[in-house]
Amino acid sequence: MPCYAIDGVIPVVDPTAFVHPSAVLIGDVRIGPACYVGPHASLRGDFGTIVLERGANVQDNCVMHGFPGRPTVVEENGHIGHGAILHSCVVRRDALVGMNAVVMDDAEIGAEAIVAAMSFVRAGMRVAPRTLVAGTPAKLLRTVTDDELAWKKEGTEAYHDLARRCLATHVETQPLTEVEPDRPALRAPGVLPLVATRKTS
Template identity: 45%
Template structure:
């Protein structure tokens, strides 16, 4: 794993978290239980603290960083989509940050919000709980429905399950040289897309 101290401050990672070997974790970072950190994610706690609470996930190619005297916080079950950037911001419980979205300094996102893909959330932006936030610059366009939160929660549960199983399920291997039928040892069998509006 690519885990580094910064001036003697070492990351703290709970045993049930999964950190992909190609992720980079530096300095003052605390990672909770059943957190999933994907390949090429960079979590750089050099100038301040980054706190990733239980059940959150940070997917491939995400960047989390922090300015001095500010914290970057992902509350429980925060879901940070592929390629997103969180910079000195506070993401509420059970939020979704869409793919390639950017959330800037001292933004505070309420619980159970959804930030759309490619959104740019400017510094000092604040939102109440359960808001749908989209655009560049981002704005609140409506409330998040019960159906949307149910869909989001099920998606995050997939990543929590992945964190639980990944140490034994994601293994280096040599590729096959011919196409052949392969069956996974485990099938994810529920449809998270049903009833989404």
């Protein structure tokens, strides 16, 4: 992975975390155990500290950055969807920030809360624990249901498994020219969109 020191400060990655080779880590970045950092994510600790606590995942094309003295933190089992941007904010334990959402300076996403995809969480906003916010700017919709919380936790566990799978089997290779007849199927139990879980419950 492209990994850069700045002012003598070197990123730290726990050996049980998986950081995709195309992700970029700069400066004061601290990635804890069992984390997953996806392709082309940018974690820039060149002004402020970037922290991923145990089991957090930051998916492809996400950006984490912040101001000096205002760390950008994703707590334990935090789940950051594709293309999201976090800037000098805190995402508490078991919270989810949806795809292409933006969370601004000094905002706090409470434990087990969900920020819907494409939402804009304004600077200084406090999202209460286990609530759902959506929109631009983000507004409170309701409490997160038991089914939604279970779905979120299953999705995060799938990323824990993905980190382990990547550490064990992820290798750069050349593409085949055609599909082989005995091609293995990928197995990702529990990886379902929320709409699918609603239809079965």
